[in-house]
Amino acid sequence: xxxxxxxxxxxxxxxxxxxxxxxxxxxxxxxxxxxxxxxxxxxxxxxxxxxxxxxxxxxxxxxxxxxxxxxxxxxxxxxxxxxxxxxxxxxxxxxxxxxxxxxxxxxxxxxxxxxxxxxxxxxxxxxxxxxxxxxxxxxxxxxxxxxxxxxxxxxxxxxxxxxxxxxxxxxxxxxxxxxxxxxxxxxxxxxxxxxxxxxxxxxxxxxxxxxxxxxxxxxxxxxxxxxxxxxxxxxxxxxxxxxxxxxxxxxxxxxxxxxxxxxxxxxxxxxxxxxxxxxxxxxxxxxxxxxxxxxxxxxxxxxxxxxxxxxxxxxxxxxxxxxxxxxxxxxxxxxxxxxxxxxxxxxxxxxxxxxxxxxxxxxxxxxxxxxxxxxxxxxxxxxxxxxxxxxxxxxxxxx
Numbered sequence: 001x002x003x004x005x006x007x008x009x010x011x012x013x014x015x016x017x018x019x020x021x022x023x024x025x026x027x028x029x030x031x032x033x034x035x036x037x038x039x040x041x042x043x044x045x046x047x048x049x050x051x052x053x054x055x056x057x058x059x060x061x062x063x064x065x066x067x068x069x070x071x072x073x074x075x076x077x078x079x080x081x082x083x084x085x086x087x088x089x090x091x092x093x094x095x096x097x098x099x100x101x102x103x104x105x106x107x108x109x110x111x112x113x114x115x116x117x118x119x120x121x122x123x124x125x126x127x128x129x130x131x132x133x134x135x136x137x138x139x140x141x142x143x144x145x146x147x148x149x150x151x152x153x154x155x156x157x158x159x160x161x162x163x164x165x166x167x168x169x170x171x172x173x174x175x176x177x178x179x180x181x182x183x184x185x186x187x188x189x190x191x192x193x194x195x196x197x198x199x200x201x202x203x204x205x206x207x208x209x210x211x212x213x214x215x216x217x218x219x220x221x222x223x224x225x226x227x228x229x230x231x232x233x234x235x236x237x238x239x240x241x242x243x244x245x246x247x248x249x250x251x252x253x254x255x256x257x258x259x260x261x262x263x264x265x266x267x268x269x270x271x272x273x274x275x276x277x278x279x280x281x282x283x284x285x286x287x288x289x290x291x292x293x294x295x296x297x298x299x300x301x302x303x304x305x306x307x308x309x310x311x312x313x314x315x316x317x318x319x320x321x322x323x324x325x326x327x328x329x330x331x332x333x334x335x336x337x338x339x340x341x342x343x344x345x346x347x348x349x350x351x352x353x354x355x356x357x358x359x360x361x362x363x364x365x366x367x368x369x370x371x372x373x374x375x376x377x378x379x380x381x382x383x384x385x386x387x388x389x390x391x392x393x394x395x396x397x398x399x
Contacts, residue, residue, distance in 0.1 A: 225304040
């Protein structure tokens with residue numbers, strides 16, 4: 001079990017503080033392990049494990065706690081048995097109806113430090129946002145980065161190209177580091193995750209009847225990673241397969257997949273007007289290994305996969321991302337974190353003059369002085385005109 005240092009560093013300032021720590025992310029991305037590592041950190045700080053209360057709401061033994069009144073009574077009983085401050089670790093809490101009432105009440109009434117996880121972005125929307133507004137911090141957890149993957153498989157880093165090819169194929173779901181050499185086992189595990197996300201976090205939650213339509217929309221989004229998407233375009237695709245559906249239904253289904261952290265929507269921004277465009281957003285999948293399970297051909301669609309890997313890495317590093325449009329040219333990613341702003345173009349290889357002109361030329365009319373990058377698998381440095389060329393593996397492994 002590797003230490004998820006990136007996330008522990010983000011949580012560390014809030015440990016033992018009167019603020020609810022909310023850890024979100026797709027199923028099996030490592031949220032439960034992170035809860036364990038937070039407990040280890042607390043023990044290192046001198047806290048007693050006897051004061052820790054851990055409940056995983058996907059464990060059937062806790063099914064009786066899936067409403068907020070029952071949960072409130074159980075937690076009060078346990079807290080009253082503790083000498084001193086209580087530390088609550090509540091895993092997959094979205095399964096408890098109106099859980100925010102219990103959490104906010106406990107926070108106000110008792111001396112406790114609260115950590116919760118959830119696999120649906122609606123965890124922090126609507127009434128909940130009002131109930132605990134200003135009293136929580138959210139930490140989003142993603143599957144293993146390439147750097148974490150190398151650490152998890154104990155790579156000697158002598159053959160990074162081979163290790164990266166494996167990562168491209170299977171993705172970064174943490175458990176896969178234990179079985180990465182068995183392709184069939186990896187495929188089975190990823191298929192199980194995909195089924196769990198679709199059935200538990202989308203179909204069951206939203207009472208979807210047309211599961212086949214949902215799967216086809218997910219397949220379409222997976223195939224079109226990094227391409228502009230419109231509901232009307234998907235509707236035309238479905239019609240060509242003799243499966244009609246309204247644009248509103250399609251938009252709802254896409255929204256549900258984003259709520260379950262399967263995809264992330266990325267707006268397109270006019271760099272001249274500095275405003276988001278309202279049509280043709282792009283979508284990226286949280287783990288590219290799941291794309292291999294859904295549609296296959298990761299190696300054949302390597303440009304898309306590399307772009308997806310870079311996108312998720314930028315999210316891990318805390319950047320807000322948009323797609324930049326400058327006249328008729330498009331910049332893959334405009335990444336911003338406070339005053340830190342940078343631009344990224346991603347391609348597989350700069351193998352022709354036309355590709356070089358396209359990737360570097362995307363910045364031709366961008367007048368600011370923020371760093372501009374072209375990322376590719378090439379090993380030769382092709383930097384020019386103040387634009388930095390960087391190898392993708394080097395980018396992923398930089399500190």
